[in-house]
Amino acid sequence: MNSNGTFGEQQYYGPATVARTLRRDPWWVEALLTALVLGGFVVYATWVAFQPFDYAHAGPYLSPFYSPCLSANCGEHVSLPLIGSWWNLSPAFLILWIPAGFRLTCYYYRKAYYRSFWWAPPGCAVRDARSGYSGETAFPLVLQNIHRYFFYLATLVLAFLWWDAALAFRFDDGFGVGMGTLVLTANAALLSLYSISCHSCRHLCGGRLDVFSKAPGRYRIWRLVSRFNEHHMFYAWISLFGVALTDVYVRLVAMGILHDIRFF
Amino acid sequence: MASDYTIRLWRGDATGGDFCEFRVSVEPGMVVLDVIHKIQATQANDLAVRWNCKAGKCGSCSAEVNGRPRLTCMTRMNLFQPGETITVAPMKTFPLIRDLVTDVSFNFQVARQVPAFKPKAREADGTYRMQQEDIDRVQEFHKCIECFLCQNVCHVIRDHPEHKRHFAGPRMFVRYAALEMHPLDTNDRRELLKQKMGLGLCNITKCCTEVCPESIHITDNAIIPLKERLVDEFYDPLTRLLKKLTGRQ
Numbered sequence: 001m002n003s004n005g006t007f008g009e010q011q012y013y014g015p016a017t018v019a020r021t022l023r024r025d026p027w028w029v030e031a032l033l034t035a036l037v038l039g040g041f042v043v044y045a046t047w048v049a050f051q052p053f054d055y056a057h058a059g060p061y062l063s064p065f066y067s068p069c070l071s072a073n074c075g076e077h078v079s080l081p082l083i084g085s086w087w088n089l090s091p092a093f094l095i096l097w098i099p100a101g102f103r104l105t106c107y108y109y110r111k112a113y114y115r116s117f118w119w120a121p122p123g124c125a126v127r128d129a130r131s132g133y134s135g136e137t138a139f140p141l142v143l144q145n146i147h148r149y150f151f152y153l154a155t156l157v158l159a160f161l162w163w164d165a166a167l168a169f170r171f172d173d174g175f176g177v178g179m180g181t182l183v184l185t186a187n188a189a190l191l192s193l194y195s196i197s198c199h200s201c202r203h204l205c206g207g208r209l210d211v212f213s214k215a216p217g218r219y220r221i222w223r224l225v226s227r228f229n230e231h232h233m234f235y236a237w238i239s240l241f242g243v244a245l246t247d248v249y250v251r252l253v254a255m256g257i258l259h260d261i262r263f264f
Numbered sequence: 265m266a267s268d269y270t271i272r273l274w275r276g277d278a279t280g281g282d283f284c285e286f287r288v289s290v291e292p293g294m295v296v297l298d299v300i301h302k303i304q305a306t307q308a309n310d311l312a313v314r315w316n317c318k319a320g321k322c323g324s325c326s327a328e329v330n331g332r333p334r335l336t337c338m339t340r341m342n343l344f345q346p347g348e349t350i351t352v353a354p355m356k357t358f359p360l361i362r363d364l365v366t367d368v369s370f371n372f373q374v375a376r377q378v379p380a381f382k383p384k385a386r387e388a389d390g391t392y393r394m395q396q397e398d399i400d401r402v403q404e405f406h407k408c409i410e411c412f413l414c415q416n417v418c419h420v421i422r423d424h425p426e427h428k429r430h431f432a433g434p435r436m437f438v439r440y441a442a443l444e445m446h447p448l449d450t451n452d453r454r455e456l457l458k459q460k461m462g463l464g465l466c467n468i469t470k471c472c473t474e475v476c477p478e479s480i481h482i483t484d485n486a487i488i489p490l491k492e493r494l495v496d497e498f499y500d501p502l503t504r505l506l507k508k509l510t511g512r513q
Contacts, residue, residue: 022331022351107468107488114467121419124471125331125356128423135420135465142464145491145499199484203492211447213395229484 020127027123034116038109041240045100048247049092056092056247058254060168061180063247064187068160070094079160095157099243102154105147107199108236148200158195161188171262179261180253187239187246194239197228266291267346271299273311274353277362283351284308290341296352297325297336300364312363320477323411327364328353333413333475355416357425368412374432377460378439382451398447404485405442407478408435414472414482420465431462434472434482441486444493454497463490 021027048065056063057077068079071087071094083094103109114120119129136144165188168181195201206222209215228235252258269290272283286303294302297315304311316322320338327336330344330351344350358366387393414434415421421428432440440457443449457463468491472482480486496503 022328022353024330024351025332110467111469111483114469118467120467121423121469121471124417124469124474125328125333125422128419131424133420133424133427133465135462135467137462137464141467145495148492148495148500199488200492200495203489207489208493208496210398210445210449211394212397212401213447219397 021123021125023123023125027126031116031119031122034112037237038113038116041244044244045096049090049096051090051092053091055251055254058180058250059172059178059260060170061178061184061250061253061260062164062167063250064161064164064184064191064243065092065096065247066090067164068095068157079163098150098153098157102147102150103236103240105144105150106236107147108233110144147198148204151195151198151200151204154195158188158191161191164188177263179263180249183246183249187242190235190239190242193228194232194235196225197230197232197235199229199232201225202229269299269341269344269346270349271303272349272351273300273303273308273363275308275311275363276360278360281360281363283353285349290346292342294341295337296327296329296334296339296341296350299341299350300336300352312361312365314365321409323409323477326355326411326413326416328355328416333417335411335413335477338477355412357416357418357422358412368415370428371410371412371415371433371435374436375439377432378436378443379451379453379456381443381446381449383448384450392448394447401485402442402445404480405438407480408438409478410435411477413475413477414438417471417475418466419469419471420462420467427462427465430460431465432457434466434487436461437463437466437490438480438482438486441490444490454494457490458494458498463487463494466491 045065048063053066053073053075056066062069062077066074066077069077069091070080071083071091072078072081072085073087074091087094115122120133121128134141136142161184165181165184168184169175169177171178202222202225205225206212206215206218209218209222212219212222249258253260266289269288271286271288273286275281275284286307288299288302290299295318297313297318300311300313301315304313313325315325315337317324318337320335323335325336326333328334328351329336329339331353333355336352352364354360354364355366355368358368358370361367383392412435418433420431421433437457440453440461443451444453466487468483468487470483472487473480473484476482
């Protein structure tokens with residue numbers, strides 16, 4: 001080790017000093033697509049949050065962006081009456097920070113946005129965009145370490161989404177199943193897969209143990225969660241699309257553009 | 265049937281150098297390392313290249329092929345189109361010795377700082393016992409061949425060499441994970457991982473996992489579980505409170 005604490009000097013060579021990378025494959029496609037889709041979702045979610053509640057529900061269906069509905073201005077769709085009628089903003093503001101925080105601190109999404117928005121790095125063996133780097137050691141990125149708390153809160157929200165899915169079977173004329181019922185149920189199922197496959201969930205279920213044989217129950221749960229965890233990226237994307245499409249469906253039905261098909 | 269390729273090889277040492285082009289006839293079944301050996305035998309006898317087993321098990325022939333960190337002995341030439349120009353460069357993260365050979369001693373110096381395995385007390389019959397399910401998880405980490413492709417591709421030290429003084433890198437995190445999760449080990453390395461080994465510098469962009477020739481899930485199975493263990497100890501007051509109340513570790 002040198003006196004300055006480094007292990008020899010960094011050796012740059014030839015074109016690598018000029019070019020960001022020697023890679024010739026389209027490494028930028030993944031980063032670009034991720035930026036477009038994630039950016040598109042953020043824009044859509046922000047737009048939804050600013051919309052009035054009127055088009056967030058249709059019959060027994062409630063958009064997942066507003067659930068659980070905590071304020072009195074949710075009318076008959078209020079899930080938990082915590083906030084009184086003084087709240088006259090969109091009820092989405094009261095709840096969206098939880099799923100947003102859960103996804104923002106998610107280990108998969110961190111990879112996605114560090115690559116596509118931060119460019120740290122934009123691709124493997126592609127030089128970082130910035131000269132300085134402190135990783136997740138300093139504020140605000142050190143807050144990524146509270147991911148498990150967002151997991152706890154998101155699990156609570158998920159319980160309400162399942163409750164909404166159950167309520168979607170209850171029509172004015174009694175029990176029934178409409179297209180929206182299936183959409184809300186599928187959305188809750190996809191979000192459950194995303195939550196169960198979470199890395200923090202995997203750790204809390206049993207990953208923190210060193211001796212599995214002394215906790216056979218937790219070991220079995222850990223193995224199950226680990227199998228889901230292998231597909232966490234897939235569940236992250238598909239549940240993201242699921243939430244957006246569920247909101248679009250409820251919104252279009254509420255606006256009268258789509259007619260909800262009633263199966264029985 | 266043989267096909268002709270143009271190979272751009274880095275030639276030079278710590279004082280400077282450039283890419284040199286070689287035209288090579290490639291037979292079916294050849295890998296990049298075969299081509300390099302052919303160039304060494306016929307066109308550039310003084311070409312420096314490190315290799316050993318030619319079977320993807322010794323981890324010696326790591327280089328960057330068309331900018332992607334790879335084992336040259338496991339990179340088949342039929343990945344490329346006949347007539348294509350292929351660039352082979354030394355690993356960028358480590359100091360260059362000559363041509364394709366780099367000084368990877370950084371990794372061995374960091375390895376020396378890993379606190380050793382410290383087993384718990386023996387059983388009453390003088391043996392150690394553990395169950396298969398206790399040890400299954402760390403078997404994956406023992407597949408590492410120390411090719412250091414993960415260390416090479418990790419942007420924390422590749423693009424920010426100033427972090428070499430306080431960042432162990434993905435290969436060493438795999439080693440830490442193997443020890444931390446070992447059912448018999450009693451050493452606690454979490455403070456060291458946070459304060460001196462720079463686990464927080466890793467932003468889990470998974471390049472180490474992508475380049476691992478042994479398909480070790482470095483990020484998902486080693487780095488993230490280690491990060492979660494650090495959260496247990498340093499960032500989660502609820503867990504610490506529960507530990508205090510229950511007296512369990």
